[in-house]
Amino acid sequence: MPKIFDPYRILRAPISTEKAIRMINEENKLAFYIDRRANKKEIKKAVEEALDAKVEKVWTIITIDGRKKAYVKLTPEYRASDIAAKLGVIG
Secondary structure (H helix, E strand, O other), X not given: OOOOXXXXXXXXXXXXXXXXXXHHHHHOEEEEEEOOOOOHHHHHHHHHHHHOOOEEXXXXXXXXXXXXXXXXEEOOOOOHHHHHHHHOOOO
16 A cells, blocks of 8 residues: 655644744745654655645754754745745744
């Protein structure tokens, strides 16, 4: 039986720190805590499916406390601020 792709298994939670808000407004990037086992291709697919936006590039980092973060740059035709507002990251 084939595995069903679930983007919400990969995307744990959006990040709403000062740095993340600056990235949303200035660089058209979103930040998420993600499943530690997810690779960049899976993260890209999850964001595109869950948020209905095109992803240009994905950066990942594992924090000191062991959580994995992904910074996702959207293509210019999508605005990170609009998507962040839908997610409740910015008001």
